[in-house]
Amino acid sequence: MIFEGLADKLQNTLQKLKGKGKLTENDVAEAMREVKLALLEADVNFKVVKDFVKIVKERATGSEVFESLTPGQQVIKIVNEELTELMGTTQSKITFSSKPPTVIMLVGLQGAGKTTTSGKLAGYLKKQGKRPLLVAGDIYRPAAIKQLEVVGSQVDVPVFTLGDQISPVDIAKAGVEHGIKHGNDVVLIDTAGRLHIDDTLMDELKDIKTTVKPQEILLVVDSMTGQDAVNVAEHFDTKLGVDGIILTKLDGDTRGGAALSVRAVTRKPIKFVGLGEKLNDLEPFHPDRMASRILG
Numbered sequence: 001m002i003f004e005g006l007a008d009k010l011q012n013t014l015q016k017l018k019g020k021g022k023l024t025e026n027d028v029a030e031a032m033r034e035v036k037l038a039l040l041e042a043d044v045n046f047k048v049v050k051d052f053v054k055i056v057k058e059r060a061t062g063s064e065v066f067e068s069l070t071p072g073q074q075v076i077k078i079v080n081e082e083l084t085e086l087m088g089t090t091q092s093k094i095t096f097s098s099k100p101p102t103v104i105m106l107v108g109l110q111g112a113g114k115t116t117t118s119g120k121l122a123g124y125l126k127k128q129g130k131r132p133l134l135v136a137g138d139i140y141r142p143a144a145i146k147q148l149e150v151v152g153s154q155v156d157v158p159v160f161t162l163g164d165q166i167s168p169v170d171i172a173k174a175g176v177e178h179g180i181k182h183g184n185d186v187v188l189i190d191t192a193g194r195l196h197i198d199d200t201l202m203d204e205l206k207d208i209k210t211t212v213k214p215q216e217i218l219l220v221v222d223s224m225t226g227q228d229a230v231n232v233a234e235h236f237d238t239k240l241g242v243d244g245i246i247l248t249k250l251d252g253d254t255r256g257g258a259a260l261s262v263r264a265v266t267r268k269p270i271k272f273v274g275l276g277e278k279l280n281d282l283e284p285f286h287p288d289r290m291a292s293r294i295l296g
């Protein structure tokens, strides 16, 4: 489970403060050293850790804590608030277009879980009463189109495909037109990924973006890749611009470094998390609930 080691260590450290009654600056400094180490071990971005510890330390050595009757408890509250803030404070939802269809592009590297997540998101939106359409734009990965058709049928959402001999830009355009004609209010475009970021991939995604003008570009990244996921997110955001992040495979990530860093580094919200291979293993991301998982 995510944050396994981190939760243990932070709870231990903060528990010690709680047991002390009155706190000295030294107690806080010592605790902050431990917090810093625990975050670094969880693979949180170095600069994010530095800024986080600085803010918590400043607040924890102020009157808010020292004049409190339960100083240890106050420090825990501060850590909780700052962890929540780190992950985006409040839930960030999909913005739907006032003039349907809402076009959503899913982008990311191969293997991040983009195709599975497209299906999960389509199913999620359908349950919310939307009429989604999936568009198969990944023409390079063998079997990606077939895979999308399979997940589409599992969540009972139609899949638009033109095969793999037509350019993804034309497929995306035709897909949106198909959606308009058939009364779909959300069109989800599964785009191609590569094993590594390259200019051809970015150019193609930029072409699709210019052509279909998506309401949202959602970047799918694999939580288990830690800081690599954060670097990928920074890169996609700089080159293409992303509106939100979907963090997959949280079920297999014990550390949680990506979850704690990606929003702080990119300033783009995590909108959903993937928690398993099944198509209903997708949940909206709640920063406050995530923080509570760490602090118990």
Ligand code: GDP
Binding pocket: 108, 109, 110, 111, 112, 113, 114, 115, 116, 117, 193, 248, 249, 250, 251, 252, 273, 274, 275, 276, 277, 281
């Ligand atoms: P794509 O290349 O980005 O389209 O990736 P796929 O959608 O094919 O996913 C790659 C692998 O990751 C598949 O085996 C998926 O079942 C798996 N996967 C996707 N999301 C999750 C998740 O949230 N948790 C787990 N455990 N596996 C996932």
